[in-house]
Amino acid sequence: MGVDRRGFFKIAGLSTLAGMAGKTSMDALAQGESRFAPNPEALHGKRWAMVVDMEKCKSKEGCKDCILACHQVHNVPDFGNPKDEVKWIWKEQYHHAFPSQENEYIKDDLKHANVLVFCNHCDNPPCVRVCPTQATWDRKDGIVMMDWHRCIGCRYCIAACPYGSRSFNWRDPRGVDEEEESFIKETNPEFPTRTRGVVEKCTFCDERLAQGLLPACVEACTEGCLKFGDLEDPESEVRKLLAERFSIRRKPELGTQPEVYYLV
Amino acid sequence: MLENALYGDRKYWGWLALLIFFIGVGFLFYLQQLSYGLGITGLSRDVTWGFYIAQFTFLVGVAASAVMVVLPYYLHNYKAFGKLTILGEFLAIASVTMCLLFIMVDLGQPSRAVNMILHPTPRSILFWDMVVLNGYLFLNVLISRVTLNAERKGIAPPKWIKPIILLSIPWAVSIHTVTAFIYCGLGARPFWLTAILAPRFLASAFAAGPALLILLCLVIRRFTKFDPGKEPIQKLAEIVAYAMAANIFFVALELFTALYSSMPEHTIHFRYLFFGIEGANSLAPWMWFCEIVGIASLILLLIPKFRRDENILTAACIGVFISLWIDKGLAMVVAGFVPSPLGKVTEYAPTFPELMISLGIYAFGFFLITIFYKIALSVRKELPN
Numbered sequence: 001m002g003v004d005r006r007g008f009f010k011i012a013g014l015s016t017l018a019g020m021a022g023k024t025s026m027d028a029l030a031q032g033e034s035r036f037a038p039n040p041e042a043l044h045g046k047r048w049a050m051v052v053d054m055e056k057c058k059s060k061e062g063c064k065d066c067i068l069a070c071h072q073v074h075n076v077p078d079f080g081n082p083k084d085e086v087k088w089i090w091k092e093q094y095h096h097a098f099p100s101q102e103n104e105y106i107k108d109d110l111k112h113a114n115v116l117v118f119c120n121h122c123d124n125p126p127c128v129r130v131c132p133t134q135a136t137w138d139r140k141d142g143i144v145m146m147d148w149h150r151c152i153g154c155r156y157c158i159a160a161c162p163y164g165s166r167s168f169n170w171r172d173p174r175g176v177d178e179e180e181e182s183f184i185k186e187t188n189p190e191f192p193t194r195t196r197g198v199v200e201k202c203t204f205c206d207e208r209l210a211q212g213l214l215p216a217c218v219e220a221c222t223e224g225c226l227k228f229g230d231l232e233d234p235e236s237e238v239r240k241l242l243a244e245r246f247s248i249r250r251k252p253e254l255g256t257q258p259e260v261y262y263l264v
Numbered sequence: 265m266l267e268n269a270l271y272g273d274r275k276y277w278g279w280l281a282l283l284i285f286f287i288g289v290g291f292l293f294y295l296q297q298l299s300y301g302l303g304i305t306g307l308s309r310d311v312t313w314g315f316y317i318a319q320f321t322f323l324v325g326v327a328a329s330a331v332m333v334v335l336p337y338y339l340h341n342y343k344a345f346g347k348l349t350i351l352g353e354f355l356a357i358a359s360v361t362m363c364l365l366f367i368m369v370d371l372g373q374p375s376r377a378v379n380m381i382l383h384p385t386p387r388s389i390l391f392w393d394m395v396v397l398n399g400y401l402f403l404n405v406l407i408s409r410v411t412l413n414a415e416r417k418g419i420a421p422p423k424w425i426k427p428i429i430l431l432s433i434p435w436a437v438s439i440h441t442v443t444a445f446i447y448c449g450l451g452a453r454p455f456w457l458t459a460i461l462a463p464r465f466l467a468s469a470f471a472a473g474p475a476l477l478i479l480l481c482l483v484i485r486r487f488t489k490f491d492p493g494k495e496p497i498q499k500l501a502e503i504v505a506y507a508m509a510a511n512i513f514f515v516a517l518e519l520f521t522a523l524y525s526s527m528p529e530h531t532i533h534f535r536y537l538f539f540g541i542e543g544a545n546s547l548a549p550w551m552w553f554c555e556i557v558g559i560a561s562l563i564l565l566l567i568p569k570f571r572r573d574e575n576i577l578t579a580a581c582i583g584v585f586i587s588l589w590i591d592k593g594l595a596m597v598v599a600g601f602v603p604s605p606l607g608k609v610t611e612y613a614p615t616f617p618e619l620m621i622s623l624g625i626y627a628f629g630f631f632l633i634t635i636f637y638k639i640a641l642s643v644r645k646e647l648p649n
């Protein structure tokens with residue numbers, strides 16, 4: 001149900017945007033048509049998951065390609081201070097990303113690793129359990145989605161998420177700072193911006209999957225550290241990687257069943 | 265009946281004018297919050313609930329505590345509380361109203377609050393909290409109206425109201441239990457993840473609420489002919505003493521489990537509260553003050569000689585109230601967020617606009633209490649002419 005409704009919003013939103021962008025009516029029509037019918041190229045999965053190769057990732061010191069790509073394509077505002085910060089994907093020190101894996105004497109490179117973190121699209125998501133309006137819900141394909149038009153901004157989901165994956169818009173993300181600089185440097189007209197007072201987070205790029213594209217972070221990574229795929233498909237690359245190499249998840253003891261796996 | 269609120273002396277009107285002033289100031293700041301966003305508060309990405317939600321939690325307790333006068337009167341036929349039940353119910357109405365307002369000002373998109381009704385979600389504890397709080401408000405409005413009306417006409421209240429009054433007793437317990445469930449069902453927040461949270465909430469509520477009621481009684485006795493009498497005040501004081509003792513006992517249980525097991529995610533929040541971590545210790549002085557004043561007040565209440573002295577009793581009640589307010593209205597919510605689930609320490613302090621908005625809501629609550637009590641006392645002709 002939720003998927004359909006969101007799909008509708010997207011169509012509505014995109015047709016408006018298409019109109020605003022001043023495309024020719026034929027173009028707009030053509031685009032509108034392809035949006036109404038499910039895109040034949042769309043990627044389908046039963047349980048989407050991400051595998052992060054920490055070995056590969058650390059090889060490129062200070063790389064932020066995936067983060068920049070995600071935040072750009074999703075119109076994630078930059079408020080320039082940690083208090084108001086909104087982020088979908090970022091790097092976290094090892095002992096913050098895996099607080100229960102505390103061990104003074106582990107390999108140095110692991111100890112000082114900067115781990116890429118984002119929403120785990122948990123199979124048993126506490127954020128979904130607590131939301132009083134179903135503004136966040138889990139789709140059949142395992143994606144934990146957000147409806148920014150329904151969210152009332154109670155922030156119960158933030159209290160419930162054990163991974164700090166969710167951000168709240170403390171200010172108007174469409175606004176400007178004291179120097180009249182927009183919080184969203186370069187708006188991507190293909191994706192909605194949010195209003196103040198709602199929660200947002202990574203959506204595994206549902207909008208790109210619907211067009212047959214991989215998530216923006218996966219595409220942006222030149223080192224091939226990020227693998228996205230369907231865990232229910234035994235032939236998928238993610239399943240093979242997990243079968244071959246040792247992987248860990250963040251706070252599995254909480255029973256949230258995170259669907260982001262880290263190869264160490 | 266309501267027209268009684270419209271006649272009063274200069275002190276009455278002066279007091280109301282003062283409250284209206286603060287309501288207005290709070291409202292102006294709220295408009296500012298609406299246009300800027302909740303970023304106007306001290307809240308941050310890591311500490312996402314603060315002063316508003318803490319006041320809400322504390323006031324749910326005050327609302328629930330009305331049961332401490334209703335229960336002895338109706339279940340145990342304890343006649344001395346006869347004059348107090350209506351005051352307890354009015355206090356409950358004002359408190360629940362403040363709770364709902366604190367929730368509203370905490371919402372990022374208050375205009376969408378109806379989504380909770382349009383898309384009812386029983387798996388969310390917030391949904392149940394909305395149900396029990398509004399239900400409790402309704403019950404208390406109904407009960408106080410019917411009983412006061414009967415009193416005005418000099419007749420006994422209708423029979424059908426009795427089962428509703430009895431229903432309000434477990435309902436009072438439910439509002440604070442459900443409010444505790446909002447917190448204690450979250451694996452992400454070990455500080456709240458304890459079965460003692462709901463009992464502790466109830467114990468602290470049954471101490472803070474009656475303590476406030478004693479203080480209110482003593483205040484109105486000074487300004488009116490209303491005299492609840494020595495006995496009910498003393499009985500209330502005993503209730504405060506028992507509840508406060510239970511509360512301190514529960515705190516000790518919690519501390520033992522956390523500290524003896526020595527599991528870092530449980531101990532660290534207490535360490536933050538009492539000593540601070542990574543140099544962040546802004547709550548520590550409050551906490552020590554809270555515990556010392558709490559224990560000192562309990563000792564005063566436990567010793568009959570002190571309890572019977574009204575001056576000492578007043579001091580002890582103020583002590584209990586302040587101690588529990590710091591515990592629940594300041595520390596309990598924030599400590600759940602510090603450190604964050606990722607082990608990061610971000611401190612929180614309410615900002616000036618946040619405090620003014622809160623003050624405005626409290627002023628509104630006191631405004632309601634004032635006119636409600638005025639009505640009740642006018643009906644009983646206990647006001648000076």
Ligand code: SF4
Nearest residue numbers: 119120121122127161
């Ligand atoms: S990581 Fe957090 S926000 Fe994402 S699904 Fe899990 S609990 Fe929800």
Ligand code: SF4
Nearest residue numbers: 131151152154155157
């Ligand atoms: S902030 Fe929004 S998404 Fe999160 S629990 Fe509240 S309504 Fe749901």
